[in-house]
Amino acid sequence: MMVFRKNINPGYKIIILDEADSMTEDAQNALRRIIEDFSSNTRFCIICNYITKIIDPLSSRCVKLRFKPISLETQFAKLQFICKEEGLIYEEWALKLIIDLSNGDLRKSITMLQAGATLNEKVINENVINDISGTVPKIMIEDLYQKLLQGNFENLMDFIENLLLDGYPGFEIINQFFDVMIDKREIPSLKRARILERIGICEQMIVEGGREDLNLKSLFAGCLAIIMDKE
Numbered sequence: 001m002m003v004f005r006k007n008i009n010p011g012y013k014i015i016i017l018d019e020a021d022s023m024t025e026d027a028q029n030a031l032r033r034i035i036e037d038f039s040s041n042t043r044f045c046i047i048c049n050y051i052t053k054i055i056d057p058l059s060s061r062c063v064k065l066r067f068k069p070i071s072l073e074t075q076f077a078k079l080q081f082i083c084k085e086e087g088l089i090y091e092e093w094a095l096k097l098i099i100d101l102s103n104g105d106l107r108k109s110i111t112m113l114q115a116g117a118t119l120n121e122k123v124i125n126e127n128v129i130n131d132i133s134g135t136v137p138k139i140m141i142e143d144l145y146q147k148l149l150q151g152n153f154e155n156l157m158d159f160i161e162n163l164l165l166d167g168y169p170g171f172e173i174i175n176q177f178f179d180v181m182i183d184k185r186e187i188p189s190l191k192r193a194r195i196l197e198r199i200g201i202c203e204q205m206i207v208e209g210g211r212e213d214l215n216l217k218s219l220f221a222g223c224l225a226i227i228m229d230k231e
Contacts, residue, residue, distance in 0.1 A: 016045040021053035028055045035061060050207065069104020072096075078106065079113055083124065088117050090124035097126055101133050134169045141176045145184070148220065151228055160216055170212030174203055174219070187227065195223050 035044055083090045102108040120128040147156045178199050202219040206212055
């Protein structure tokens, strides 16, 4: 007996908008009106990295689904699979470094792996990953911390200027300095908390389009004031 299944049609279209947080406020307001006009026969899926960049009238019309970063084990297994399939020579530590730098973003991990393989003729090691990621050498971050402790404002500003002139991204400087500050138990916990708060504010300012050099110098000037008890 032949059974004919009825075609199931939801009766509406689905429109997916990726990287919606890069839209201007005017564009988002226009999108809000479009959603209102076509809500009867259209569903909109809006994908973004920073929900704070989505205007409230648009955000309030959406059901928010937040996705957790992919686990370290899953990322490591996937990168190993890609390396074996592509015939790459790799160090396990280099793959773990890629995962650490990508912060759970598998797409970013794969892109970094591809860039490393292209740059270093299918050999993936720690040095090539540091080169393509713009990671600041740990010794330089430690030097930055020591400059901060020495309390010389001009030397500190010159050191930051040189880091930026060497091409190191402001975000990497902030993130690596954050990791260093967490472990510096010689600084009282209250001062460390105030410094970490300043780091968060600086990161937000850069994300919102502020200049890296001015925000970094402002951050470390404030950190110096906290350590020297002048704030």
